Amino acid sequence: MKKFFAGILFVGATLGVKAQYSTLDQILTRLEERKGVNQHLENVNIDNKKFVYIKDEADHTERDFIVIKGNKVTYVEVFDDKATGESSSNVFSGDIVRNKKNIISLRADMLENKKVPIPVTKTLLLTMQDDILYLIDINTRARWIDEASYSKAKK
Structure with a gap:
């Protein structure tokens, strides 16, 4: 009788561990997606592809775009001054x-087809979370969202 109860206890514990493993695996997968690992x-x-980053400061709003075409890239910075309402941009x-x-x-x-002495450089990690592509700046942790995913999510 003891062996029977021990066997049932063992089977029950095994099923409980399997359920916990599945939940733990889902949590770890979600965390890995967040980190891009x-x-x-x-x-x-x-x-x-076009990636967008928007930063809202107290006195201005900064919108940055990365447009990738093959191995060429266009990097656009747009600054909107909140006090005057004026916009200025840089196209690299x-x-x-x-x-x-x-x-x-x-x-x-190249800044508007003129060579600049110090180029704009960024190191970005391509990652996907919830079927949305992101570029994460390795140095600042800023997240650039794929514009197609962003406009699809808004609809």
């Missing part, structure tokens, strides 16, 4: 390199 996005095409162009670990290096060395 362990994602297999090598086959994701970023050609002709350059190139990008993407490695197998989903790291994208951006180097924009």
Whole structure:
């Protein structure tokens, strides 16, 4: 009789552990997605993609765009002054390199078709969360959202 109860207890414990493992696995997968770790996005095409970053400050709003076409990139900064309502922009162009670990290096060395002495450089991590593509700036942790995903989410 003791062996029978021990067997039932063992089977019940095994099923409980399996259910906990499944829940734990789901939590770890979600955390990995947030951090951009362990994602297999090598086959994701970023050609002709536009990524947007909006930063709202007390005195101005900054909208930045990254437009990727092949290995060329256009980086646009738009500043909207809240006091005067005026907008100003900088349009940089350059190139990008993407490695197998989903790291994208951006180097924009032309400002409105004139060479600048210090290029704009960014190191970005391509990641996906909830079927939305993001570029995460490795240095500032800023998140650039894919414009197609953003406009699809708003609809």
